[in-house]
């Protein structure tokens with residue numbers, strides 16, 4: 001039996017300096033009502049949401065997913081807080097069915113050591129313009145990593161120099177190594193839309209970095225929280241949200 005309360009405020013590391021944590025959820029883990037029950041109850045609203053026993057409830061969830069009666073999954077809601085590099089946020093915010101709040105580089109000075117440096121350098125795929133395939137050999141990779149670190153350090157030093165001259169934070173940040181800067185943000189999304197996000201971003205053709213966050217979100221939080229809904233979703237090859 002998973003301790004759902006323990007899932008709250010327990011960040012899971014992602015990439016070199018990032019993490020994702022579940023801040024809040026509906027139903028709240030302390031309510032004693034499971035997310036799977038909420039889906040069943042809302043689908044059976046005409047009968048005042050009565051459970052017909054574990055096996056019948058499970059079959060109902062599978063039926064709903066299979067036949068794309070997806071609105072009951074909208075009554076389960078997650079709020080995540082995560083620290084991710086801008087290259088990940090850039091893709092994540094395209095998912096319009098989530099609500100977002102992000103820290104503001106206009107409001108606070110961005111810290112010195114909060115940049116993403118990849119462990120490996122992937123090579124450009126030859127047959128897919130958006131994808132990567134294989135890795136740069138280690139000696140060249142080490143050189144490139146050192147170059148990126150130096151580039152980040154130089155950009156950050158210029159940022160500090162601009163701030164010291166009195167330049168506004170909103171403009172001084174033009175010097176930063178943009179795509180690699182880590183930002184902290186909040187995301188709230190219901191389960192139906194989370195499945196849609198996860199199907200797209202856990203897929204093989206999603207960029208590795210966002211796939212790492214989507215996988216952590218699913219495995220560490222969504223699946224323990226709504227296990228039967230996830231079982232039904234997985235049984236359709238993760239295509240159940242369409």
Ligand SMILES: Cc1cc2nc3c(=O)[nH]c(=O)nc-3n(C[C@H](O)[C@H](O)[C@H](O)COP(=O)(O)OP(=O)(O)OC[C@H]3O[C@@H](n4cnc5c(N)ncnc54)[C@H](O)[C@@H]3O)c2cc1C
Nearest residue numbers: 091094095096097098130193196197200201203205206207
């Ligand atoms: C592998 C991959 C590569 C990508 N490459 C690019 C790229 O090169 N360039 C680029 O710009 N984007 C790219 N994207 C982003 C992609 O086009 C979508 O914006 C993103 O995946 C969000 O999907 P969505 O619109 O279905 O999700 P959401 O925004 O969460 O919307 C969910 C669903 O709600 C409905 N919906 C939401 N808003 C509207 C609306 N305004 N009108 C009608 N229906 C709506 C649609 O049915 C939609 O599927 C890529 C995504 C992936 C996964």
